[in-house]
Amino acid sequence: MSAVPPPPGPPPGVLPAPARRRRRLPLAVLATVLLLVLVGAGLAVVRPGPVAGWLGADRVAPEATADAAEPAPVPVLAGADPGAPAPTPDGVRAALDPLVRAPELGSRVNVSVADVADGGSLYARGGDDGTVPASVTKLATAVTVLAARGPSYRIPTRAVAGTNPGEVVLVGGGDPTLAVDGDGFYPGAARLDDLAQQVKHALGGTEPTKVTVDSSLFPGPVHGPGWDSDIPTGGFGAAITALMTDGARTDPEAARKNFDDMHGWAQRSAQPDLAAGGAFARLLGLSGDAAEVRRGRAPAANGAPAGTVTPGAELGRVESLPMIRLVDIMISDSDNVIAEALARQVALARNQPGSFAGGAAAMDAVIGELGLPADEITLSDASGLSRANRISPSLLTDLVTLAGNGSHPELAAIFGGLPVAAWSGTLDGRYQATGTTAGAGVVRAKTGTLTGVHAIAGLVTTRDGRLLTFAVLTDEAPAGTPDETRRALDRITSALAACGCR
Template identity: 75%
Template sequence: MSPPVPPYAATPAPPPPPARPRRLRLVAVLATVLVIALAAVGLAVVRPGPVAGWLGGAASSPKASARPPEPDPPAVLAGPDANAPEPTPEGVRAALEPLVRAAALGERVHVSVADVATGQALYGNGQDTPTVPASVTKLATGVAVLAARGPAYRIPTRAVAGASPGEVVLVGGGDPTLAVDKNGFYPGAARLDNLAAQVRKALGGTAPTKVTVDSSLFSGPVYGPGWDDDIPTGGFGAAITALMTDGARRDPAEARRTAEATNHAAERVPQPDLTAGRAFAKLLGLSGDAAEVKQGKAPAASGGARSAGATPAPGTELGKVESLPVVRLVDIMISDSDNVIAEAMARQVALAKGKPGSFVGGAAATDQVLGELGLPADEISLADGSGLSRTDRISPSLLTDLITLAGNGSHPELAAIFGGLPVGGWSGTLDDRYQASVTKAGAGVVRAKTGTLSRVNAIAGLVTTADGRLLTFAVLTDQTPEGTLDATREALDRISSALARCGCR
């Protein structure tokens, strides 16, 4: 979730893009593709309640626990019915036109709706116009990193021997979830205490003398262009460095306890790489002046054989830990709207494409990957990977094309994008939405990513109609009235709820 921000500064609308080719076609069932994609990387995503039914996942094996197992919940998000009646453009227009004109949505309301099974465009209102997307940007970032790195890729954090005896260089690979120990913020994350144990074993009789941190894999500014001034202190963003622990949270245990109440906002440290290095030095038993760390670069490995008991040569790898696979990082990024993970994922796209690990490199590489996937690159212009930047632009129709592509079977690895999408009235940033009588039709049948900045509100995802037809939709607004956040969100939810409620024929 994006933070509350200072008053919105209006930005001019981009010029209209050239005509678009016919919409992409979906040729496979979304749920089936997702299961295949996850199986291909050796992972199973099992979720409670209605999500399990939508994914087609079986209940996980019970673990030893003091609590009795919960009964199986009824399936709510069923798979799409290929034989369900298809909505018509006329029917969808009749259902949505009055809702799109709601005052709470402001003057720029851009909408795209398409049928998932056929790829047919069913409704558009400024659908090809690049619009400020806020956190909906994470859908593009997720698809790009899944395509560029693959769902199974894991980000390494290494320790190597420094130039002087006993010096250990901690080399950041860009894992934002790295933990100090078992009390980290992200469950299952790689841990520095495990890395320290490897280093002590590799050093043998050589005592560690100091720690240097190498976070040079990322370059350029640590805060994004177009970010509001309070991002460094507001709790939803952080300095983006190649080495950090717990998403740069100052107190991960406290952040874990209060995550739900604070929408995952937490105080962040100003220099994440040095903070991680100090924690690592303590794990190696260093104290006092020896525990102070500096930035530097790891020496190149010599490649020579090491004699038994000899001091490791400079550049010798002393240990390595690896992050959760990218499929899980994308899942967390989308379900929790984690801005720090998003920026780390954009840099992974950059590195995979041979570009600098920076805001500029990540944006350029994401644009490149989406173009290679056949998506209209002229309808997206990014400055970051999280959507915190007010200079980001994405068209609604690119988003519905992207969602369609992620499920059409031509790129099975992209189907992992669906695992983290919040469910209306159930999970993530949609858990407290679709509660009013005018929107409750969307509860349990809308699955979407939201985006929020002041005067910017967006939502994009999937909805199942009353006839069982699966549609993809995107609604982006970037000039909403001030002080109308609740009314704007309800107006957005009414649009997807109308699709859930109707056959639209």
């Protein structure tokens, strides 16, 4: 395949994160990856426990059996001291007040800092004010989908018999990571070539004659309200359909190889469901006019005995990676397409339409169910591409505290993908400037960036070993100074790392 041509420059609405080193782990390691569980006053780095079940311990990837045994994973972050002295509000205020007034942050800087041990507020500046969150929206997406679906849930993609002999209907269940074959973008993803083999076996002597795609699970607009005009045609978002392959990337191999250089940008299909259907038709051996696919609805199953090929009978099924892994990828790569797909899973779990509006309504409902202030979040999408989104900093610190205090163990899955300062993800190239190095290795956070919007939210361990959660959002940052604004944010979180704040 030819390489994806680079975009002419950063889209005006979305600023790329600094180039980052990709640390993809073999699936065998992912099955035993350490979970960061925040319990009480500290961060404990522990063995998986229920994570093995969430990941599907009984499912062994074919490639895992052929590789040499992987060494046992080791902790990369030290645990926090549960007996560490707590900072005081006055101490935190003295450390942060001069930094939040930095001109690089602009005229509206809203901040919340809290103690993970008890959730108590240590600092608030516009803490309850709705602010454009950009990609830190994905923290809310992660918490709500884990609460609604659970860490072990897998998204199915099915093939059923159509109304005509040999007709196969490919039914999208909303898995954005589905691959065509072994060269897909997301390691370990479900594959259409596996599904095609199941279909051929189920059809027996009947030759496939036609493929219809059913992507009706996601109704409504395919582009989000409040998206900048370049997003539908740019490479950081995509048309959101219930059936797609490789996050709608047209050349997943090139996108994978060029991820760092392109900051995650990739050419996307304008009609991902039809593109996936076309690939499936070719895998079934169809060509020419027979390989031309159209949208339609899968017929209802008529209750015939299993193995009988009648309209609506299931011919095959593949399932996505477990939700815990999808959340991990969404956060670590800041994957906008996965975020929008996961919001629709929240909607479906709460009997809402699988649409932008349905996802937003369902996420709001789940936040309320968790006992958090749902009136402090207003969403138009789940990725943070929309400028119509509003989230308060205090709600973000509430979400992190709830995920980390042990009351909802399933929510702790959000921490596995959080970038580590000066080490991974969108924080890889940060925390190296003067005044920021104290945060290196001890800040774990999700970042967000749109033109004029900069945000960071996550965790930091203080010099005394106390675990804090923070959210700093500015949505009126000066134009043309993104690097300076990021460094100003890093100075704030590094100040928390460096001080006892008592």
